[in-house]
Amino acid sequence: MEAAGAIADVFRAERSRVLATMIRACHGDFDLAEEAVQDAFEAALARWPTEGIPGEPRGWLIQVGRHKAIDQIRRRVKLREIIAAEPEPIIEVEPTSALGDDRLRLIFTCCHPALAREAQVALTLRTLGGLTTEEIARAFLISHVTMAQRLVRAKTKIRDARIPYEVPEASELAARTDAVMAVVYLIFNEGYAATAGDAWVRKDLCREAIRLARIVVELTDAGEAFGLLALMLLHDSRRDTRTDEHGDLILLEDQDRARWDRAGIDEALALVPRALRDGAGPYAVQAAIAALHAGAPRASDTDWPQIASLYDELVRRAPSPIVVLNRAVAIAMVLGPAAGLAAIEPVRVELADYHLLHAARADLLRRLGRDREAVAAYREALARVGSVPERRFLERRLAELA
Amino acid sequence: MQYLMLIYMNEKQFDAKPPAELQAMFHEYNALSADLGKSGALVGGNRLQATTTATTVRVRDGKSQITDGPFAETREQLGGYYLVEAKDLDEATRIAARIPSARHGSIEIRPVHAM
DSSP: OHHHHHHHHHHHHHHHHHHHHHHHHTTTOHHHHHHHHHHHHHHHHHHHHHHOOOSSHHHHHHHHHHHHHHHHHHHHHHHTTOOOOSOOOOOOOOSSOTTOOHHHHHHHHHTOTTSOHHHHHHHHHHHTSOOOHHHHHHHTTOOHHHHHHHHHHHHHHHHHTTOOOSOOOHHHHHHHHHHHHHHHHHHHHHHHHOOSSOHHHHHHHHHHHHHHHHHHHHHHOOHHHHHHHHHHHHHHTTGGGSBOTTSOBOOGGGSOGGGSOHHHHHHHHHHHHHHHHTTOOHHHHHHHHHHHHHTOSSGGGOOHHHHHHHHHHHHHHSOOHHHHHHHHHHHHHHHOHHHHHHHHGGGTTTTTTOHHHHHHHHHHHHHTTOHHHHHHHHHHHHTTOOSHHHHHHHHHHHHHHO | OEEEEEEEEOHHHHHTSOHHHHHHHHHHHHHHHHHHHHHTOEEEEEEOOOGGGOEEEEEETTEEEEEESOSSOOSSEEEEEEEEEOSSHHHHHHHHHHSGGGGTSEEEEEEOOOO
């Protein structure tokens, strides 16, 4: 039915905005707001097929949702047998708020540092991402009950500890925006790393993260938000070429570049200059690196010297052992495997439990003809690898040496 | 909304501080209390005596069991508290960050249950 499809489109497009406004109207009571939005959607499903979709569907849904919330409060008041006839006052809501998008308040509340990171992720996906509790549970490989409890606990804390539903003060804004971006990137990586879990939901997580990053870009106009969006688009553009038909891993250098998603790459490349304009933060620099890979027609065309110098920049700005490891790989491409091996040394102890450290060392040792050491390093990597495709890849390499 | 700020700190480290440093810290506490009082945020607050003076009471099967001190050996001990009025958790967090012991120990913020 065409009308049902059109209504579903409206719900998908408007759900997070309507919910964000309803949460404000309900003074931060997430449960009441969610119920009211659900009721409003049900009312729309009953009425729109005959009455037609209203000109301002969002305004319609918010108005109806508001009435449903008031009904709900009246019912609660009756339940508690409180005699006072007046319900708790609900603030007036304008569908197009002059105070800016309510989704911005919502995302800052969901990613509030007083909530555990896993709760931030779940709440963000549930409220702004529009995934069901069931879908989020499947994506993170935990039971529906555990995920539902996690969400309830988070919403209860927001209400009872009074975590504010507002855009943070200027002095805290940068740090809080960083926290939001960390949550979005975590959601993306959970989908991209594909360590386990339902493949379909995994792809959904990447799509949701990109959608959320678009919201952050639109709402904050921060350079790093552009960088994050570009970075994720560039990674995601390779999604169909990272494994073969057996699910085996294909390295970047061996991927069929003709099958990279051109539209995603073009969109990302247009964002990178904007991302770099605000002082080139870590996401922006990583996006610039990914852009150099995406811009090389063949693997042999890759501008490794430029990539290595961007990693230098990243080590300066956002030092982490993983960044040092990635920089070492780039250095190996510019100066040869011996130089790469030397560049890994400083993080060898720190990353001793990280399978990719051993995999990188193994590859460089192999290229240097130090086969016995390479075999040992592949074995170290195999002892720590989690995902099946990566395991099979390492086993293949090991077999080639033996 | 009221928030109770439980001030945890390492008693041994605290006792080992030189007098001048303790003096400076008390001065800082007094200034903060005065400031919170002026802004209307302060509902109450006190420094507690050391855990060596603590007594624990449990009633089991109608019988009182009284024991010396708190049971668990923890790294940080409750050393004092503030009870403050704040509009939301962010305001409470900002107040907690001003408590001198936050720099060495930690402040647990607990919203008070509205009766």
